[in-house]
Amino acid sequence: MAHRLLISIWAVRLKKVCRRLAGSALLQDEDLVARLLDAAVGAVDAPVTLKTRLGFENGRENILRVAKRAEQAGIAAIAIHGRTREDMYSGEARYELIREVKESISIPVIANGDIDSAQKAQRVYELTGCDAVMIGRAAQGQPWIFRDIEHFLRTGER
Numbered sequence: 001m002a003h004r005l006l007i008s009i010w011a012v013r014l015k016k017v018c019r020r021l022a023g024s025a026l027l028q029d030e031d032l033v034a035r036l037l038d039a040a041v042g043a044v045d046a047p048v049t050l051k052t053r054l055g056f057e058n059g060r061e062n063i064l065r066v067a068k069r070a071e072q073a074g075i076a077a078i079a080i081h082g083r084t085r086e087d088m089y090s091g092e093a094r095y096e097l098i099r100e101v102k103e104s105i106s107i108p109v110i111a112n113g114d115i116d117s118a119q120k121a122q123r124v125y126e127l128t129g130c131d132a133v134m135i136g137r138a139a140q141g142q143p144w145i146f147r148d149i150e151h152f153l154r155t156g157e158r
């Protein structure tokens with residue numbers, strides 16, 4: 001019940017931010033993204049990280065350009081959900097595009113999307129060459145998943 005409530009609040013929020021050209025809707029305006037990244041990095045002493053999707057629409061994935069621009073702006077690390085905004089949560093996360101990003105920039109890349117077990121985390125590390133993984137939905141109701149993954153990657157034991 002609590003989970004369902006959280007998810008519907010997120011869905012309402014997603015509609016609101018996209019209507020206002022915020023969140024993933026921003027991916028339609030790369031110049032604005034670049035200006036926001038420059039401004040954010042310039043405004044604080046702390047490391048600034050970016051979390052984003054592959055693009056706004058399928059067929060117009062612009063994550064490679066956005067990631068390169070983020071690196072230029074001085075972003076410290078980039079987390080990528082392997083779907084477009086159009087995908088919402090449908091289909092499977094596309095890890096091959098996250099790998100392309102990883103190979104084209106030098107800042108740490110954090111892979112995100114559909115990681116729900118230690119074995120899946122290991123596969124995503126292998127498929128993407130990423131520096132870290134990010135977990136959303138699978139941590140809801142099982143917050144120990146992070147410990148399980150760390151243990152499995154370190155020891156190979158479940």
Ligand SMILES: Cc1cc2nc3c(=O)[nH]c(=O)nc-3n(C[C@H](O)[C@H](O)[C@H](O)COP(=O)(O)O)c2cc1C
Nearest residue numbers: 006007010051081112113114115134135136137138
């Ligand atoms: C309840 C909920 C809230 C979320 N809030 C945000 C958010 O504020 N910002 C964001 O970038 N992504 C948000 N996400 C998306 C997740 O960070 C993540 O990218 C997405 O769920 C895919 O990863 P997963 O398959 O591990 O869940 C949210 C997801 C859920 C389920």
